[in-house]
Amino acid sequence: MRNVVIVGAGLTKFGEQWKKSFREMITEAAVSAILDSKLEGKDIEAIYTGTMATGKFIGQEHIGALISDRLGLNPIPSTRLEAACASGSVALKQGYLSIKSGEHDIVAVGGVEKMTEVGVHHASSALGGAGDQETELFHGATFPALYALLARAHMKKFGTTEKHLAQVAVKNHENGVDNPFAQFRNRITIEHVLNSSNVSSPLKLLDCSPLTDGAAGLILMEKQKALDLGLDAVEIVSMAQASDSLALTGRKSLTELNATKQAGKLAYKKAGITAKDIDIAEVHDCFTIAEILAIEDLDFVKKGSGGNATMSGFTAKNGSLPINTSGGLKAKGHPVGATGVAQAVEISQQLLGKADKRQVKGLEYGLTHNVGGSGATCVVGIYRRA
Amino acid sequence: MVEGSPSLGWRNYSQRYNLAGNECKTCGKHFFPAVALCPTCRRKGKLVETKMPMEGRLLSYSKVFVGPVGFEMDAPYHLGLVKLQNNVKILAEIVDTPENKIKIGSKVRKVFRKIHSEGETGTISYGYKFRVV
Ligand SMILES: [Zn+2]
Numbered sequence: 180m181r182n183v184v185i186v187g188a189g190l191t192k193f194g195e196q197w198k199k200s201f202r203e204m205i206t207e208a209a210v211s212a213i214l215d216s217k218l219e220g221k222d223i224e225a226i227y228t229g230t231m232a233t234g235k236f237i238g239q240e241h242i243g244a245l246i247s248d249r250l251g252l253n254p255i256p257s258t259r260l261e262a263a264c265a266s267g268s269v270a271l272k273q274g275y276l277s278i279k280s281g282e283h284d285i286v287a288v289g290g291v292e293k294m295t296e297v298g299v300h301h302a303s304s305a306l307g308g309a310g311d312q313e314t315e316l317f318h319g320a321t322f323p324a325l326y327a328l329l330a331r332a333h334m335k336k337f338g339t340t341e342k343h344l345a346q347v348a349v350k351n352h353e354n355g356v357d358n359p360f361a362q363f364r365n366r367i368t369i370e371h372v373l374n375s376s377n378v379s380s381p382l383k384l385l386d387c388s389p390l391t392d393g394a395a396g397l398i399l400m401e402k403q404k405a406l407d408l409g410l411d412a413v414e415i416v417s418m419a420q421a422s423d424s425l426a427l428t429g430r431k432s433l434t435e436l437n438a439t440k441q442a443g444k445l446a447y448k449k450a451g452i453t454a455k456d457i458d459i460a461e462v463h464d465c466f467t468i469a470e471i472l473a474i475e476d477l478d479f480v481k482k483g484s485g486g487n488a489t490m491s492g493f494t495a496k497n498g499s500l501p502i503n504t505s506g507g508l509k510a511k512g513h514p515v516g517a518t519g520v521a522q523a524v525e526i527s528q529q530l531l532g533k534a535d536k537r538q539v540k541g542l543e544y545g546l547t548h549n550v551g552g553s554g555a556t557c558v559v560g561i562y563r564r565a
Numbered sequence: 566m567v568e569g570s571p572s573l574g575w576r577n578y579s580q581r582y583n584l585a586g587n588e589c590k591t592c593g594k595h596f597f598p599a600v601a602l603c604p605t606c607r608r609k610g611k612l613v614e615t616k617m618p619m620e621g622r623l624l625s626y627s628k629v630f631v632g633p634v635g636f637e638m639d640a641p642y643h644l645g646l647v648k649l650q651n652n653v654k655i656l657a658e659i660v661d662t663p664e665n666k667i668k669i670g671s672k673v674r675k676v677f678r679k680i681h682s683e684g685e686t687g688t689i690s691y692g693y694k695f696r697v698v
Contacts, residue, residue: 300633304633315656317681317692319680321633324644328627377630379627380630428653428654428656433625
């Protein structure tokens with residue numbers, strides 16, 4: 180059986196990158212990942228890139244060809260993958276499978292989005308495409324509104340409060356302070372969140388991840404070859420993906436994301452571990468409620484107790500299970516297609532002991548959790564130092 | 566939302582105006598909007614058109630302060646996730662209701678309203694919204 184390792188990781192600074200174009204950002208992240216790997220561009224056999232809505236954000240499709248061209252890597256195959264906000268993770272999974280299958284030994288995986296150069300209503304419509312055009316967008320649903328519906332149901336059933344939600348943002352901003360690549364590096368308080376402007380009740384501005392420009396890159400390699408070369412490597416122990424109804428109306432429950440539960444279960448099973456073995460995780464906190472759902476649905480805490488667990492410091496950097504040491508989508512930023520890849524960048528740096536001020540000690544297993552839409556796609560990855 | 570050919574809306578008139586969905590005669594499950602394949606019975610399914618009930622209860626709701634393109638001028642408005650009497654769930658705007666009556670569990674009834682118009686000269690879309698009764 181062939182195994183797959185990450186041997187290089189790179190990011191651009193996340194945020195409003197007015198001086199940098201889409202193509203400059205993905206090139207910068209890819210070059211940074213290649214340099215980090217000690218390999219060379221000519222060693223790369225294929226490219227897989229996740230990006231969600233380039234047609235709406237920058238008027239450009241045919242992204243695979245654009246990227247191989249910009250990287251000077253023609254004629255190797257270069258493919259773009261899309262699964263809304265989980266685009267980055269499905270690209271990572273495709274790269275992982277291409278090595279696992281024996282087709283390739285070394286591939287590059289990228290994620291990128293340029294979101295801040297269209298008006299806010301257009302950005303909202305572009306992101307809304309992750310939901311159901313006919314039964315959600317047509318009726319005026321926005322992305323915050325869909326998660327707000329989930330938040331309200333969770334609050335009603337389990338007594339989760341707006342303060343519990345706010346604490347997720349407070350904790351992730353605290354983590355973002357130590358991440359030089361993060362969009363927001365300022366501390367906030369629960370009062371800041373509660374007093375921020377309304378977006379879609381009960382969610383307020385500081386419950387929401389921002390619009391972000393950014394790119395992330397990874398170099399994947401067949402494990403034995405990487406070990407023979409003596410490279411610093413993090414093994415992708417397992418990757419699992421699951422689907423659920425595109426629209427919220429098709430869900431069995433409004434207080435869980437079943438795609439998370441299914442992908443998590445499968446990822447733990449393939450890795451031969453349980454949730455208790457995970458030492459650190461990057462989860463998909465596109466909205467504060469999403470992190471609470473994630474830590475429950477991944478079995479880190481009991482269903483319904485995510486709010487209290489967050490309040491108690493369980494998920495803080497110095498807590499029992501640090502969640503989103505990068506700052507998460509909330510503080511690091513959420514360039515949708517880049518997010519899944521950036522999560523794997525953070526986990527691989529943590530497992531290699533290269534996370535500087537964010538470093539958590541004594542790590543064995545790390546996990547990434549990336550959601551598309553309001554929960555219609557979920558990808559969970561499990562990692563360990565090779 | 567997508568703008569363009571009138572057929573975008575026209576083919577959905579019965580769905581948007583009359584809550585027409587379908588029902589699988591094999592397993593009895595109702596679907597809205599209509600499906601082309603019963604996900605449970607698959608090739609053994611037998612789908613026939615049926616209208617959804619007009620009433621249901623609110624499962625969740627949100628007051629939307631920032632709307633997408635086409636809804637900029639409507640905000641703030643309320644969106645509700647409704648469970649109809651046949652257990653089918655539907656998402657729509659909640660209108661004609663004082664804010665304090667919009668609660669989880671509130672009984673709602675379908676109304677017919679304008680949803681959206683495409684600028685000065687484009688098509689005007691109508692469809693379902695709900696109000697608390
Ligand atoms: Zn059936």
